[in-house]
Amino acid sequence: MSSHDDISRHLVHLEVERRLAPRTLAMYGEAFERLRGFAHRHPVELREVQVHHVRRWAAQLHAQGLAPRSIALVLSAWRGLYRWLGRDGLVALNPVEGVRAPKAAKPLPKALPVDQAMALADHHPDADDAGDPRLAVRDHCIVELLYGCGLRVGELIGLDIGAGAATAGWIDAAEGSAHVLGKGSKRRSVPVGAAALKALARWLEVRAELAAAGESALFVSRRGTRLTPSQLRSRLKRSALQAGLPTHVHPHMLRHSFASHLLQSSGDLRAVQELLGHANITTTQVYTRLDFGHLSKVYDAAHPRAKRK
Known part of the structure; x- marks a missing residue:
């Protein structure tokens, strides 16, 4: 029986017995056409394909520019x-068992340009649009802490009013530092800038009016309970739209912006690692790639020797 017959029968099996969607069947059909083409050019019968054939063909697909996925x-x-x-x-035997695609390159973290990050941090949500001016004060404080301290979502919403080992995290305004519980239950302290401390003081003035009795969370919702990650994301998205930012903004983007802008200014990778709470510096090194990408764009746009004819 020919390779064409084997593939045709298998596609019928996928359609009738496995009930794959038409779109998926089309993608499988394209994959089998590639296989048949490789086997024909080698040449080798489909049922006689060996592991070394598959490895070579996978390498050829990679050389042709096909993405790892x-x-x-x-x-x-x-x-x-x-x-x-x-x-x-x-x-x-199955000649494809054990053959893996090349690893996909990890996408660079998305960070805001400095001017957009500053526009968001300087923006004070409109009280009328917010429906409650106290929520606008809270949202501004959240942006200042996310961008000014590089906190994760869980670290920020885990902040409490009280201080001590029993709490997930707290802010010492007198000391100008935030003490948070990060990944792996590791505690770290990060400095809190003047702008964030000012926004925090404004929020604390009105927080008690919203917080439910006995609620220890620093940031509370309209109902007076601890703010949830989904509520935070929704409010941040809203603030970014109000500030006129042309892109969707999520909380981790402000953490990326904090790290990228700090590295651009200081060049101190080790300090950025400590501030972010990364256990391994290789995790932080992704921001050097982001920084280089920024510099490359500046060079290509400005340097006369960068322009290609």
Whole structure:
């Protein structure tokens, strides 16, 4: 039986027995066409393909510019085909088992340009739009702490009014520092700037009017209970729209902005690692790539020798 027949029967199996969606079937069909093309050019019969063939073909797909995720999908389709042939005793081994696609490069973290980050931090949400002027004060304080301290969402909403080992985190306004509980239950302290302390003082003036009796959370919702991550994301998105930012802003983007802008100004990777609470400096090094990308854009736009004819 020809390779065409094997693939056709397998596609029928996927459609009738596995009930794959038409879009998925089309993607599998494309993957099998690639396989048939490789086998024809080698040449080798489909049922006689070996592991070294598959490794070579995967490398060729990578050299042709196919993304790692797309190669992974192709290999998955091939692996399923040979597994199905193996169940019928038509192949002795699955040549795709153990063959993996190249690792996809981790995307760079998205950070705001300095001017946009400053516009958001300087923006005071309109009290009328917010519906409650106290919530506008709270939202401004949250932006100042996210961007000014590089806090994670969980670290920020975990802040309490009280201080001590029993609390997840707190802010010492007199000392100008925030003490938070980060990943792995590791505590760290980060400095809190003057702008954030000023915004915090304004929030504390009105917080008691919103907070439920006995609520220890620093940041509370309209109902007086601890603010949730989804509520924080929604309010931040709203603040960014009000400030006129042209992009969707999420809380971690402000953490990325904090790290990127600090590294651009200081160049001190070790200090940025400490402030972010990264256990390994390789995690922080992604911001050097982000910083280089920024510098490359500046160079390409401004330097006369960068322009290609």
